[in-house]
Each structure stands twice: as structure tokens, then as C-alpha cells.
Amino acid sequence: MTHGVICFITRLKNNVCYTVREEENSMTILRLAKLLLFYIIFYACLAAFAALMFKIFLNTLDSNKPKWTLDESLIGTNPGITVRPVLNDNPIEYRAGDSDYMRMWNEKLTEFLEPYLSGTRSENVQNCFHQQYPDSGKVCNVKLTSEFTPCLPPYNFGFDFDNSDKGPCIFLKLNKIFDWVPKYYHKENIPADMPTELAQKIINAELVNQHDKIWVDCRPNNVSDVGNLGDVSYYPQQGFEGKYFPYTNVEGYLSPLVAVHFEKPKRGIPFDIVCKAWAANIQHDRKYNKGLVRFTLHVH
Template sequence: MSKGITNSLEMDEPFYVRRKPDPIPFSKFLYNSDKGTVMGRNGQSWAKIGIFYTIFYGVLAALVAVCMWVFLQTLDPRIPKWQLHESLIGTNPGLGFRPLPPEDNVESTLIWYRGTNKEDFKVWTDALDEFLFPYKTPGSISGHGQNIYNCDYGQEPPRGQVCDVDIKAWAPCVQENFYNYHHSAPCIFLKLNKIFGWIPDYYRDPNNLPSNMPKDLVDHINNTAVTAPHTLNTIWVSCEGENPADLENIGPVKYYPRRGFPGYYYPYENSEGYLSPLVAVHFERPVRGIIINVECKAWAKNIKHDRADRIGSVHFELMID
């Protein structure tokens, strides 16, 4: 009984089937000749949306341009906005060395070659040639060779001019002598990283030197105080072996043109044609066939040293076969 009633009710109910519309061909979507539309829009619709986005992006570009112009008015192309303690660099300059190992071994600090093989040490002398090129032709890159001034202690450069770097004073660490690499007595060049506006606080008083300063540098400052006290405005430099064995193997070390960076190169003010002063460190007789760990330091009262972070110092290794 119930089954018949159920079947009767089911037959009396309307039955609808929703038919899926036929897909529109892609070619007709691109251009529908019946409706006169392109990609579903007629000419009027395309004109409206085109005008809208033209105005929208035009206003957006104008807003960005105005913001950029206002921002650039607050900057000087030559003077950084944040300096010294306010900057990310800080006030403690680092020390760098050249030549650096090839780019395929960029993480290494080992200078290794055979002194009897020209092709072996050529990679190092070529790297020095490239690094020192601006010093051999001052002003050629910046185009401001006319503002180079022959500085000296007590003869600082006029404003807008920069001090010359005399490459002849580096002898025997010069290109014509292969920087002495062919004699298994290489020259390494040191430079102090540039910090805008930084002024060194010199060690002028031989009686007020740090206790950890190498003895040979202490003797040099004492001698300078007697023979040439006007040159005490110098950021001193020392290079020595890191460990007792390295101290024995490093051999005699000489510095050219002097044992430090003269004070008349500072402060650095990003003047056109400025070249950082360099110190050529000549390792005269390093023991061959063994790795020598070398640590070089820059010395001024406002240069702190931290071996772990390499602050105020630089580390490299020498190995000459």
C-alpha cells in the first residue's frame, strides 16, 4: 500500500534536468561578431576601463615620483646621511690586504705559490697590477687628476683636493720588480677601510703606548719621537706571526714607504680622486714550505682590536714552496 502511494507521488512530481551550456570557442571569445565584442567587452567597455587604468597608473606614478623627489632632497650624493656612531659601519675601521686569492677560492686567505715558477706567482702579481692601477694613473678613473695635492706632515691638502700616493716610495714592492715575488720574499699591501668623517686619535706619546703593542713597533715610535716627532701623527701598522711557531718562521719584515698611514690622508670626505694610503709589507725571508699565519694590526687610540671579529686587524697565511 505504502509502496504504491510512494510511486504515485514520485510520478506526479515534475522532473527537471539542468542542461550545461555549450562551451564558447576560444576564437569566438577573442572576437564575437554576433555581439561585436573583443574578449567579452565591446568598444565602449574597453574605452572606459582603458581610461580608468590610464588615470590610475598615471596618478600612482606621479605619487611615486613626488615621493622620490622629496626623498632625494634630503640626501647629498657625496655625504652620507648617517655617519660614525649613527651609521651601520660604526667608528672602528677594518684592515684589508692585497692581493686576494682568486674568485674561485674567495673564502681563502692563503697566499701560496712557488717562487721559482713565474706562472705560479703571476696570478698574484697580476692581481696587484689591477689593484694598484688607479695609483699608477691617479685621476684617470675619476677624471679629477687636477685636484691631486703633494701632501706632507704639516702640509695638509686644501679643501676639495686630495693627497697623492707616491708609488715610487714602495720600492722594492713595485711592478717592475714583480713585487719581489720571484725572490720568494713577497710584498703584501695593507689598506685601512674608509669611514666618512673618521679622525684617528694617534699614539704620539712614547710613554703612553698599549702594553700589547709589539716591541719592535714600540722601539720604532720611540725612535720617531726623537728623530722626526712631526711624523707621529700616523696610524701605525704591525705584522707578526699569530703563534709562537709563526713568529719564528715569518722572518724580518719591512714597511714601505713608512710604518703606517700618515694622518694627512684623514678625515676621508669622499672627495673626487681620493685614494686610500697603502703600506707595502715586505716579508724578506719567510721560511719556505710551511704555512705561516700572519696577523696585521692598525694602531690608534680609537681603533679597537678583536681577533674573533677581525676588528682593527686582518689575518692571512703565507706559504712559499
């Protein structure tokens, strides 16, 4: 009798526990389903909100110009200079007896100048004579004409492996800053730290109304190397003409170039060269390379 009661109570207890476990499992599945539905709705709403904010942000942008320009932009209003050819952080080396090395520099310059050498031009590009500015919505053509001689492909850009006497050419261009307009030097505002030869050249150019350009000047950082470096020539002229500015992202625009020819540098001396851009609204900062570029030229 007692054993039967105990068995009945045990079976009743097991059935109750099983029923409770079933109810708990059902509640757990329902809770998980509700939680999953909540997160699906939450992340869907979050994604929709992010997409809406991104669309609103895009509507505030102009595809043809940056939202912030000049002083409001991170770039600011002080352009730097780019030099070509370059090989990582290595110096520009002129090895007259190494045809493979000289060919490498030729290939790098040819690659860099390909847009300038190509005959394809946008319909927005027009030919501009000296002091002729482009029409509205147009840009002036940049041509590598015979005025760049000897810094042209037929002359190997000066990197001639069978020439143990002359030196190479390098190319300079001003970094683009949207809507930036240069302010030109004239006789009354030439700064005291400008090289004397350049100052005199600007004064002479003003006499014939040809001073409206961003002038460039390349010289050794070490004054004692000036004689060893020898003559430096600029093609087609010693600066970037004002007709190429401002840059406004017009299709077909190419930055103007200045070729710098180191005519007969002394062999075996690594020259620390500094090239500066000179305009009344360009400041020179060697720490941040503003308004200038530095590189090593080593001629063997």
C-alpha cells in the first residue's frame, strides 16, 4: 500500500515537472522570437535612418567643387610643388654610364607626361596666347612644344646615358587648390629674401607687362654648392603663367609645367636642391614643404 502510494506520487511529480518544462521551453522560444523580431526592426530602422542622413548629406555637396575651399579647407591657401621624376624617397641620380638606370628615368618621365604628350584633348581645352585667359567654362591647353627643348622625349629629357658632360631635366608643377588665385609680384612688393637675380627678372618682366606668373627658382640649399651645380635653365619660362589659374575642376584641365635643366653639374657631389614657388600669396615653410620642394640630385 505504501509502495503504491509512493509510486503514484512519483509519477504525478514527473508529469507535473514535464509539463512545467514544456511551458518553460515554449516561453523561451517565444521570448527569443520576440527578441529577434525587435532587433530586425531596430536595425532596419537604423539602416533607413543612416541612408536618409547620407542622402541629405550628399544633397549638400556639389560634384564639381568641394564643399569647403581655400581657408575653410584642410588644404588651405598655400600650394606646394611636385617634382618629377621621383623614385620613392631616393635621390634623382644621373648615371651617364648606366643605360638601364637612365632608361628607367626616361620611362618614369614618359609615364608622368603621357597626358601632356597625348593628342587627345577635351572640348573644354582651348589654345591661349600669352596673357590670354580662357573663356568661361574653358581651360588653356598645356603643350610640350619645342620651347621645352632639351627637356623633351627626343632628347631623353636630358637623361642621356652616353653623355658624360651635361645634366638632367626635372619637371615642376604646382599642386592644385580649388579657386586659388595667385597674387603677382611687382617692383614695389618684392620681398627682401628673394634671390637677387629673380627679383631683377621680375622687374624687367614688369616693364613689358609679362610679370603675371608664379615664378620658380631652384638652387642648392648649401650656398657653397652654387658654383658646383652650375647653370640652371627653365623651360618654357621661369614660372607658371597666370592664365592657368584658378583651378575650378573643368574637365580637361592639366597643371602647367616648368622644366628645370641642370646644365653641367659637377660629378660626384650630392646636391640638396630647394625649388621655391614665388607669388605674393605663397609662403615658404620648409617643415611642411609649403611653397617649395626639396630633393637630392646626384650626378655620377
